[in-house]
Amino acid sequence: xxxxxxxxxxxxxxxxSRASQYHGAVTLxxxxxxxxPSTSRSPSPKPSKRIKLEVDSKSSELSDLSDLSDLGTPSKxxxxxxxxxxxxxxxxxxxTSSRVRSKSSKKPKPIPQxxxxxxPAPPRWKEAYDAIxxxxxxxxxxxxxxxxxxxxxxxxxxxxxRFSTLVSLxxxxxxxxxxxxxxxxxxxxxxxxxxxxxxxxxxxxxxxSDAIAKVGFWRRKTTYIKKAALRLRDDxxxxxxxxxxxxxxxxxxxxxxxxxxxxxAWNLNLGIGVDVHVHRITDRLGWHQxxxxxxxxxxxxxxSWLPTELHREINHTLVGFGQTICxxxxxxxxxxxxxxxxxxxxxxxxxxxxxxKRKRQSTSDLxxxxxxxxxxxxxxxxx
Numbered sequence: 001x002x003x004x005x006x007x008x009x010x011x012x013x014x015x016x017s018r019a020s021q022y023h024g025a026v027t028l029x030x031x032x033x034x035x036x037p038s039t040s041r042s043p044s045p046k047p048s049k050r051i052k053l054e055v056d057s058k059s060s061e062l063s064d065l066s067d068l069s070d071l072g073t074p075s076k077x078x079x080x081x082x083x084x085x086x087x088x089x090x091x092x093x094x095x096t097s098s099r100v101r102s103k104s105s106k107k108p109k110p111i112p113q114x115x116x117x118x119x120p121a122p123p124r125w126k127e128a129y130d131a132i133x134x135x136x137x138x139x140x141x142x143x144x145x146x147x148x149x150x151x152x153x154x155x156x157x158x159x160x161x162r163f164s165t166l167v168s169l170x171x172x173x174x175x176x177x178x179x180x181x182x183x184x185x186x187x188x189x190x191x192x193x194x195x196x197x198x199x200x201x202x203x204x205x206x207x208x209s210d211a212i213a214k215v216g217f218w219r220r221k222t223t224y225i226k227k228a229a230l231r232l233r234d235d236x237x238x239x240x241x242x243x244x245x246x247x248x249x250x251x252x253x254x255x256x257x258x259x260x261x262x263x264x265a266w267n268l269n270l271g272i273g274v275d276v277h278v279h280r281i282t283d284r285l286g287w288h289q290x291x292x293x294x295x296x297x298x299x300x301x302x303x304s305w306l307p308t309e310l311h312r313e314i315n316h317t318l319v320g321f322g323q324t325i326c327x328x329x330x331x332x333x334x335x336x337x338x339x340x341x342x343x344x345x346x347x348x349x350x351x352x353x354x355x356x357k358r359k360r361q362s363t364s365d366l367x368x369x370x371x372x373x374x375x376x377x378x379x380x381x382x383x
Contacts, residue, residue: 111244111255112300113271121305122287128343129310132321135337141320146181148172149264154188155195162240162265163232164188164195166247169257170225174216177323187211197238200229224252242266255296263312272306273315274299277322284326284346285338 020026151168152161164184172180184195190211191199200208209222228250232238240261241247247258260273272278274295282298283291292298306314325332331348333339339347 111248111258113303115300115304119289119301119304122285124343125285125287127341128285128338129314129317131337131341131343133317135325136317136320139320139324141323142177143316143319143323146177147316147319148180148260150181151184151195152264154185157194157196159239160194160196162261163197163229165265166228166240166253166257166261167195167200167225169260170228170252171212171215171221173257179214183212183215197229197232200225201233221252224250227251228253240265242268244270255299260315263315269308269312272299272302272311274302275315275319276328277319277326278302278315280328281318281322281326284331284344286345 015029015031017027017029020028148165148168151164155161155164167187168180168184171183175183187208188195190207191203205222205226208225209218212218212221212225215221231250232240236246242262244255244258244262247253247261248255253261255271256273256275259271262268262270263273276295279292279295279298282288282302288298288301292301302314303311322328325336333344333347336344336347338344
């Protein structure tokens, strides 16, 4: 059996290395001189193993690595370099695709403004609403001094005033007005004294989070505020949009925030801002044929029959009423004139006894019904 011999080229291939412009930890290798394969190679019974490198043609830095496939088995460091480089290229592609998706021509579903079948106006609603407005003038509520309309007072630039209003509303969900007001002031100071879109974009997440740490869901709101600022810069000329649908396209912004933003920032009355207070109080007053499942259902019901001129003020009126008298737990029905006038079907004028007092009373009743008291003594045989 004849022996086969393999001739090896004496040409020397040199490699040059350079750092990737996309990632400092990635080293790219290039062949400065290509080896000329010998044409007098004897046929071999076993084909030589050749490594096929899958290199993305989109990356000009990685395309040069294909020349290394003829140099034999790459070292472990080269394998690691290739994997890191390909991962880097994949991340870049994912980031680009996400940006393309965010600018998709597909429009979001518009916010509904009316019901197919209008909700009828409840009886005597005007009497009840007028009575609430009178009670509101007698007590100062937190919303009167620390509501979203106050957030813009420390700003002079119109765009910053509108943005401050939006930020205040984004922070207000699941948060009391006192906490929201303090968070807005602290955030303004943390980003340099002016609550602007550019200042929020320049600030790091830790700075924003530290300023708003006392509001509900502050981690999530940090992300929402930062992403909303970027969207406003890129898509709305660094300003707050003037439509409900555009506002609701921002991360962390719902219909309530959108309508209130338009009320305060743009002086536009395009709908009712329904929060938990408006949702709760209108249900207690019996203004709905059936209890609404969520604030959006409440809004559509109210917009069916409530006069348009009241759409803007009803939020401020009922929020303050809910903060001072019609509380979520143990409402002050004794202080509400709707109870005595029969305008609130949910009124309960009897002050409920605390559970502790009821327990004591039941214990004393048990003692009275148990008969005479019996004393038991142990007799001792000792004198």
